[in-house]
Amino acid sequence: xxxxxxxxxxxxxxxxxWEQKGYFKAxxxxxxxxxxxxxxxxxxxxxLHLGHAMYVYEDVMIRYNKLRGKAVLxxxxxxHAGIETQFVYEKHLKKKGKSRFDFDRETLFKDIWDFVxxxxxxxxxxLRRLGxxxxxxxxxxxxxxxxxxxxYKTFKDxxxxxxxxxxxxxxxxxxSCGTSFSxxxxxxxxxxxxxxxxxxxxxxxxxxxxxxxTRPETMFxxxxxxxxxxxxxYQDMIGKSxxxxxxxxxxxxxxxxxxxxxxxxxxxxVTPAHDFNDFxxxxxxxxxxxxxxxxxxxxxxxxxxxxxxxxxxxKIVLEKLxxxxxxxxxxxxxxxxGTCYRCGTVLQPLPKEQWFINVQPLKEKAIELVKxxxxxxxxxxxxxxxIRILENFIDWNVSRQIVWGIRIPAYKCISKDEWFISxxxxxxxxxxxxxxxxQDDDTFDTWFSSAQWPFATLQTxxxxxxxxxxxxxxxxxxxxxxxxxxxxxxxxxYYETKAVPFEHVFLHGMVRDAKGQKMSKSKGNxxxxxxxxxxxGADALRAALIFGTKEGGDVVLSEDKIRSMRNFGNKVWNVGxxxxxxxxxxxxxxxxxxxxxxxxxxISLQKEFATVEKKYHKHFEKFEFAKAFDxxxxxxxxxxxDMYIEQLKGSMQTGNMEVRNELERVYKSCxxxxxxxxxxxxxxxxxxxxxxxxSILD
RNA sequence: GGGCGUAUAGCUCAGUUGGCUAGAGCGUUACAUUGACAUUGUAAAGGUCUCAGGUUCAAGUCCUGAUACGCCCACCA
Numbered sequence: 001x002x003x004x005x006x007x008x009x010x011x012x013x014x015x016x017x018w019e020q021k022g023y024f025k026a027x028x029x030x031x032x033x034x035x036x037x038x039x040x041x042x043x044x045x046x047x048l049h050l051g052h053a054m055y056v057y058e059d060v061m062i063r064y065n066k067l068r069g070k071a072v073l074x075x076x077x078x079x080h081a082g083i084e085t086q087f088v089y090e091k092h093l094k095k096k097g098k099s100r101f102d103f104d105r106e107t108l109f110k111d112i113w114d115f116v117x118x119x120x121x122x123x124x125x126x127l128r129r130l131g132x133x134x135x136x137x138x139x140x141x142x143x144x145x146x147x148x149x150x151x152y153k154t155f156k157d158x159x160x161x162x163x164x165x166x167x168x169x170x171x172x173x174x175x176s177c178g179t180s181f182s183x184x185x186x187x188x189x190x191x192x193x194x195x196x197x198x199x200x201x202x203x204x205x206x207x208x209x210x211x212x213x214t215r216p217e218t219m220f221x222x223x224x225x226x227x228x229x230x231x232x233x234y235q236d237m238i239g240k241s242x243x244x245x246x247x248x249x250x251x252x253x254x255x256x257x258x259x260x261x262x263x264x265x266x267x268x269x270v271t272p273a274h275d276f277n278d279f280x281x282x283x284x285x286x287x288x289x290x291x292x293x294x295x296x297x298x299x300x301x302x303x304x305x306x307x308x309x310x311x312x313x314x315k316i317v318l319e320k321l322x323x324x325x326x327x328x329x330x331x332x333x334x335x336x337x338g339t340c341y342r343c344g345t346v347l348q349p350l351p352k353e354q355w356f357i358n359v360q361p362l363k364e365k366a367i368e369l370v371k372x373x374x375x376x377x378x379x380x381x382x383x384x385x386x387i388r389i390l391e392n393f394i395d396w397n398v399s400r401q402i403v404w405g406i407r408i409p410a411y412k413c414i415s416k417d418e419w420f421i422s423x424x425x426x427x428x429x430x431x432x433x434x435x436x437x438x439q440d441d442d443t444f445d446t447w448f449s450s451a452q453w454p455f456a457t458l459q460t461x462x463x464x465x466x467x468x469x470x471x472x473x474x475x476x477x478x479x480x481x482x483x484x485x486x487x488x489x490x491x492x493x494y495y496e497t498k499a500v501p502f503e504h505v506f507l508h509g510m511v512r513d514a515k516g517q518k519m520s521k522s523k524g525n526x527x528x529x530x531x532x533x534x535x536x537g538a539d540a541l542r543a544a545l546i547f548g549t550k551e552g553g554d555v556v557l558s559e560d561k562i563r564s565m566r567n568f569g570n571k572v573w574n575v576g577x578x579x580x581x582x583x584x585x586x587x588x589x590x591x592x593x594x595x596x597x598x599x600x601x602x603i604s605l606q607k608e609f610a611t612v613e614k615k616y617h618k619h620f621e622k623f624e625f626a627k628a629f630d631x632x633x634x635x636x637x638x639x640x641x642d643m644y645i646e647q648l649k650g651s652m653q654t655g656n657m658e659v660r661n662e663l664e665r666v667y668k669s670c671x672x673x674x675x676x677x678x679x680x681x682x683x684x685x686x687x688x689x690x691x692x693x694x695s696i697l698d
Numbered sequence: 699g700g701g702c703g704u705a706u707a708g709c710u711c712a713g714u715u716g717g718c719u720a721g722a723g724c725g726u727u728a729c730a731u732u733g734a735c736a737u738u739g740u741a742a743a744g745g746u747c748u749c750a751g752g753u754u755c756a757a758g759u760c761c762u763g764a765u766a767c768g769c770c771c772a773c774c775a
Contacts (some may be wrong), residue, residue, distance in 0.1 A: 268775045548711055556710050560724050567737040578734035
């Protein structure tokens with residue numbers, strides 16, 4: 001054995017060995033207990049980052065359970081990542097001086113498909129570099145035909161049960177990306193805005209009412225002015241009407257408790273087509289939806305600023321109001337505004353017909369399941385958070401106006417102007433039977449398919465797989481997607497299978513830099529996992545992400561820490577080397593008898609190790625993986641190596657086989673404890689003791 | 699405004715049902731080493747465990763309050 005562990009010599013070879021020998025291939029075996037995890041599918045088109053490296057917790061669980069003799073499955077997969085990928089592809093087009101509008105739908109889709117397929121291998125190889133014991137034999141992609149069929153079935157099931165509806169509602173629309181988003185994808189941004197006080201003259205000509213607004217340009221879409229019903233200042237005005245400035249239109253003054261009398265002037269302009277709250281007020285009071293901004297963010301039907309982008313229109317409107325003496329004053333106003341999480345454009349609330357899922361019955365069931373721990377959450381503190389997330393869920397807009405996604409299987413009957421859902425491409429209109437029906441252009445929100453991932457993957461592999469491995473054992477992911485993903489998997493998973501999609505949820509934290517800051521490209525503090533693997537080995541990176549952390553807490557990662565874990569890997573190797581050397585070099589018979597001191601030391605070692613081993617398994621039961629690792633680390637290095645071996649090394653070197661064999665026995669048990677965390681070095685040593693054909697996983 | 703989390707060595711963090719003489723990694727200092735490992739070993743320095751009360755034989759740990767920081771959600775005309 002070399003006097004150093006050279007990871008470069010082993011990692012690639014060992015991974016190939018494991019894969020070729022089929023160690024990662026799941027085997028349905030009714031004699032054994034099953035243990036399954038579905039990998040949260042990384043974006044097929046993007047490189048891995050450190051967040052993905054955190055899936056090492058899944059590998060830890062998988063390898064641990066495999067060593068415990070269970071039939072394990074860790075299923076590999078990839079996500080089409082709808083908007084993310086289309087966005088990247090559009091950038092790619094832009095470099096070539098083109099845009100997505102230069103292509104028809106089919107061509108664009110096919111081009112993106114090819115683009116993604118070209119890049120997909122990169123991500124998969126990176127997962128291999130991390131040493132992940134993934135079953136590649138049944139890998140899945142969110143746009144595989146069979147997966148799409150499952151997604152279609154779910155949508156139709158929901159539709160048939162009346163849980164899918166089409167409605168003209170306000171959506172968060174990005175005029176730059178050209179698509180709507182669900183409320184979860186809106187990025188709030190604080191900015192210093194201005195509150196404009198505008199005078200609306202009463203229609204009677206006597207007096208006026210002043211409204212305060214941050215968006216004067218939307219005034220052309222105003223359909224009312226609203227005050228609080230008990231506001232004394234405006235009692236005599238309720239029911240009267242005002243003339244909308246710059247127009248000839250008259251709109252009523254209404255009363256609604258939504259108004260906060262202390263804000264602004266206590267009078268609000270109501271613009272149902274361009275404001276979420278106003279939309280609700282509009283519904284309550286049955287007001288019109290007067291649309292004055294189009295999907296490009298340009299004004300329409302104003303008679304004054306038509307075709308002008310809303311920000312520029314705002315300036316013009318303000319000038320005109322000022323000219324007419326209707327702009328009373330302005331005031332600085334800190335506000336929070338919804339922006340596109342992808343491109344940063346200010347999102348427009350715009351009315352658009354979309355498909356919505358009524359989540360009410362789904363979330364009630366999900367809450368019940370979480371409350372009674374049918375899905376149990378680790379660490380515990382996330383349980384209440386998950387319940388609250390579910391309670392606050394509002395109906396889910398699943399329509400996206402992009403090409404890269406699963407096209408919604410909804411068809412419109414032209415002659416009757418009605419919709420029908422069909423999982424297969426229909427031959428004839430299912431409503432009138434004769435018309436040239438058309439398919440909805442929209443695609444599903446990526447999360448709609450992701451929400452079905454655990455059962456969709458297993459069902460499409462085989463019924464045998466599904467029956468044996470579902471519900472899956474654990475869903476492991478970052479706490480940041482508890483809302484977007486975990487909650488929806490529980491809702492949709494239970495709806496379709498009448499079983500929980502996973503029995504446990506384990507949430508890991510975010511990776512931060514040595515100063516505790518989030519990693520981001522703009523800060524330049526991003527650590528590339530692959531660079532670290534090249535430099536220190538996969539085991540070192542894996543160990544650094546787990547060592548000394550608290551479950552579910554954020555991980556502070558520095559290169560120093562990775563280096564120190566590399567040193568530990570070397571320690572593991574050298575402890576093995578030392579014991580191994582003495583097997584081959586010891587002169588048997590020189591020192592056959594255990595002396596009393598050694599005998600005592602061995603008993604103490606056995607006792608201590610038994611305690612450690614017991615604690616180790618206890619930690620696993622409680623999903624305390626970092627503690628189990630810290631414990632193994634400390635035992636191997638500071639107790640076993642620093643103390644026991646030091647005390648016993650004389651006897652071992654002079655050929656006492658009883659001492660040596662006991663050291664080897666405990667050491668090999670340590671290797672198994674460490675294997676889930678540092679699979680390469682532990683396997684490399686194991687094979688030194690046995691042969692290149694053996695595995696620690698046997 | 700609501701919820702959650704965190705405050706412990708220079709830095710990053712552990713510290714399970716209260717038993718601590720408070721630990722680890724990195725960093726610092728001294729010494730050692732052709733002897734399994736310098737990717738090492740031995741040792742040292744470094745802490746009123748954020749603050750103020752309380753419960754207890756005993757509090758870093760439990761309770762109450764305060765302060766600071768972080769995250770999530772809601773509202774914002």
